[in-house]
Amino acid sequence: MNPEVHDATGRARGCRRRDDVGVHPLVRVGRPTPLPDAERQAILDAPVFGESFSDHMVLMRWADGAWGPIEVHPFGPLSLSPATLALHYGQSIFEAFKAYAQADGSVAVFRIEANATRMNRSAERLAMPPLPEGAFEQSCVALVDADRAWVPTSDGSALYVRPFLFGVEAHLSVRPANEYLYAVIASPVASYFGPVLGAxxxxxxxxxxxxxxxxxxxxxxxxxxxxxxxxxxxxxxxxxxxxxxxxxxxxxxxxxxxxxxxxxxxxxxxxxxxxxxxxxxxxxxxxxxxxxxxxxxxxxxxxxxxxxxxxxxxxxxxxxxxxxxxxxxxxxxxxxxxxxxxxxxxxxxxxxxxxxxxPGGLTMALRSALLDIQYGRTADTRGWMRTVDPADQRRHVGRMSGGNGGRSAAD
Ligand SMILES: Cc1ncc(COP(=O)(O)O)c(C=O)c1O
CATH class of the missing domain: 3.20.10.10 (D-amino Acid Aminotransferase, subunit A, domain 2)
Known part of the structure; x- marks a missing residue:
């Protein structure tokens, strides 16, 4: 990492201060062409892990030592140079968490602050700029809100959210990239090992x-x-x-x-x-x-x-x-x-x-105890769940013209 892109606290220049948490600029770019309801429902009825993706994706770029806005785009391919640095030297990190349909009909995410902390720890280890404080949570919640119709409701299913960050600078020098792309995509999933949990x-x-x-x-x-x-x-x-x-x-x-x-x-x-x-x-x-x-x-x-x-x-x-x-x-x-x-x-x-x-009895009891918290079937006494509130989202979203307006065009 170039020393000049971090301040004394390790924060990238252009990052928001703590009192700005949750207000990193967030814009919608273009309008997606959502999958027809019947097609989406067929996917949600029998989701295959990591195979289908929701209607939107989040992008946020880092260049010239600063982060741009969080952009909510229609899901679609990225256009990258063959010299993209991450493809050659592996400067690429990711996270994963799930959004769960709650017993009361709302949608909630589980402990994403822990994923945000881990993401920045990974970034630090790979000499990448940390995300602005609060931007991980804000971007992920914005995506889940935009795609709440993609949160499956059948037993054991969830919307799997995949934030990732990689060096996009087109350069072959063996050094950290000077440009990065942070993105978030989401995929509806059923139980990872199939409908019947065997050992x-x-x-x-x-x-x-x-x-x-x-x-x-x-x-x-x-x-x-x-x-x-x-x-x-x-x-x-x-x-x-x-x-x-x-x-x-x-x-x-x-x-x-x-x-x-x-x-x-x-x-x-x-x-x-x-x-x-x-x-x-x-x-x-x-x-x-x-x-x-x-x-x-x-x-x-x-x-x-x-x-x-x-x-x-x-x-x-x-x-x-x-x-x-x-x-x-x-x-x-x-x-x-x-x-x-x-x-x-x-x-x-x-x-x-x-x-x-x-499967052992205690293993299954522990599993149920955690799942009951994640699906809102038991009281969340530790504050691990965060409800994705549509009204809260509307307050922060701006709109930009452009974007691809569909699933197939380049970004
Ligand atoms: C190597 C490794 N260990 C453990 C875990 C479990 O971590 P978590 O519970 O945060 O998903 C993961 C999954 O992300 C992993 O990739």
Whole structure:
């Protein structure tokens, strides 16, 4: 990053001050041609993860050391130079969260301030300009409001929102870009692993590593995911649904899955203990992970979890726990899937069954506890949900002429 584009607080020039939160200029550009109701409804009735997109997208550009306005455009292709810097050197980061149809008919988003913080942490690691304070939340809420007809209402479904930021400068020098594009798109999704939640198998990756100390594993850098694809192919060949990563140094400590954190439920001296690997700098600080730890800690005796601990877990501990029965349940967690029970561990050609191999009772109880908050079926005592209020949106939106007026033209 050029030093002159940040002030002493690390804020990019042109960013709004705290008292301006929520009032970064926001304009609508062009008019979309929405999909006909019947076509949209057919998609919403059976959404396929990441396949269909809503009628709008948000764009916000950074150039000459400052952010432009948040622009709400019709969804459509971007026009980019073949020399776009991110395509060559990978300067690209992203986020993900969901908007949920609430029990009372409104639409609400879950803990997006945590995603906003993580986005700027990723930007800092990749030498990119941070978003203006409040602009992440404002842009995402504006998109969900514009596309509220795309929020599916069937059980377990949601509108998956994908903000991303990449270097768009057309240049081949190996250095941070001098121009960036921030964009937000949205896709209706059903349950990530299909209509019936079964337990998945995870395969311990024997060769590759996902993250190293000092590397990029703790942020949502696009390259982390591409670098995991080869291991995913190996897991698949071994009969696993997902990769279970070990640490890079000793190849011994359990880290996480490709796009989910991992948690364990143990029996220890008559107590039930929930554990998860600590935030060591090589795993992603999942919003779902943090939320589940809080729900489990606050649940008292209700969930029958006596203790919640962030502690390193070795792969030997997992193997031994499965064999002596002290590892009761194991699950993965993340925005896309919420919680997925893990029923099998495939490790050096040996498959071990966790518990009964079926979804565990405590795993499913924790899952329901979080889903009840996200769908507004239980009181949101922690202030995690934010209602997307149309009146609030109208107050801030200006209008600009131009834009593509449809789904197919370039930006
Ligand atoms: C590597 C990785 N770990 C964990 C997670 C879970 O994070 P969250 O709960 O914020 O979706 C994700 C998903 O974003 C991820 O990509």
């Amino acid at each position: 998945i198998s995870v395969a311990v990756e024997p060769v590759d590593v996902r993250a190293t100390p000092g590397g990029t594993g703790a942020v949502k850098f696009a390259g982390n995911y591409a670098a995991g694809f080869r291991a995913h192919g190996r897991a698949d060949a071994a009969g696993g649904d997902q990769v279970l990563w070990l640490d890079a140094v000793e190849h011994r400590w359990v880290e996480e899955l490709n796009a989910m954190n991992v948690m364990f439920l143990w029996e220890r001296d008559g107590h039930t203990v929930l554990t998860t690997p600590p935030l060591s700098g090589t795993i992603l600080e999942g919003v779902t992970r943090a939320s589940l730890l809080e729900v489990a800690r606050d649940s008292g005796g209700e969930l029958r979890i006596d203790e919640v601990v962030e502690e390193p877990t070795s792969i030997e501990d997992v193997r031994d726990g499965i064999e002596d029965g002290t590892l009761l349940e194991m699950f993965a967690c993340g925005t896309a899937a919420v919680i997925v029970p893990i029923g099998r561990l495939i490790d050096a050609g040996v498959t071990r069954v966790v518990g009964t191999g079926d």
